[in-house]
Amino acid sequence: AQSVTQLGSHVSVSEGALVLLRCNYSSSVPPYLFWYVQYPNQGLQLLLKYTSAATLVKGINGFEAEFKKSETSFHLTKPSAHMSDAAEYFCAVSDHRNTGNQFYFGTGTSLTVIP
Amino acid sequence: DGGITQSPKYLFRKEGQNVTLSCEQNLNHDAMYWYRQDPGQGLRLIYYSQIVNDFQKGDIAEGYSVSREKKESFPLTVTSAQKNPTAFYLCASSTGHNHGYTFGSGTRLTVV
Numbered sequence: 001a002q003s004v005t006q007l008g009s010h011v012s013v014s015e016g017a018l019v020l021l022r023c024n025y026s027s028s029v030p031p032y033l034f035w036y037v038q039y040p041n042q043g044l045q046l047l048l049k050y051t052s053a054a055t056l057v058k059g060i061n062g063f064e065a066e067f068k069k070s071e072t073s074f075h076l077t078k079p080s081a082h083m084s085d086a087a088e089y090f091c092a093v094s095d096h097r098n099t100g101n102q103f104y105f106g107t108g109t110s111l112t113v114i115p
Numbered sequence: 116d117g118g119i120t121q122s123p124k125y126l127f128r129k130e131g132q133n134v135t136l137s138c139e140q141n142l143n144h145d146a147m148y149w150y151r152q153d154p155g156q157g158l159r160l161i162y163y164s165q166i167v168n169d170f171q172k173g174d175i176a177e178g179y180s181v182s183r184e185k186k187e188s189f190p191l192t193v194t195s196a197q198k199n200p201t202a203f204y205l206c207a208s209s210t211g212h213n214h215g216y217t218f219g220s221g222t223r224l225t226v227v
Binding site: 009032034036041042043044045046049051090092094103105106107108 | 220
């Protein structure tokens with residue numbers, strides 16, 4: 001079975017500082033990996049996805065993530081945090097072998113940006 | 116523009132009442148999903164449907180029911196059997212494993 005672990009339910013960074021949100025997955029085969037962002041009382045919006053092409057994936061709003069098979073990780077980064085980045089972030093994994101439920105989500109990381 | 120529409124955005128229910136949450140998509144996606152979100156617990160799958168007239172239970176289906184009579188629509192009914200229904204409910208659709216989900220904007224249900 002697939003699973004996703006997000007280390008750190010709350011992360012605080014200063015405006016302009018590096019953002020690093022951690023995601024590790026368990027999978028016996030190369031998965032598809034996703035990062036989503038959620039603003040208060042809204043749905044989730046896709047930030048970026050890895051689908052076995054380039055291991056460094058660039059997404060919207062200046063975010064990027066690197067797939068590291070050896071570490072089973074897909075950490076999300078942004079060089080310089082902006083106040084508008086404050087939100088909840090979810091990592092998700094898709095098991096392409098599974099014809100039923102397709103996606104598994106982490107429990108989320110709440111990002112606070114300090115002015 | 117294509118997307119998913121959830122209605123209403125806020126819903127209040129008295130104990131013992133059934134309520135139905137609407138989810139409509141015009142993305143021509145085959146698969147649709149309902150998730151429940153509670154603080155600190157992430158997203159938990161209630162039901163999903165991969166094709167019209169077929170749906171499967173997720174991890175927390177007890178106290179909920181769904182139907183999929185049309186490709187575009189996947190309504191969720193929260194029944195009186197659901198003991199703790201106050202939560203944020205998210206509907207999503209997908210066209211395949213490598214495309215991810217498209218989410219609606221959610222419905223916040225409160226039992227009063």
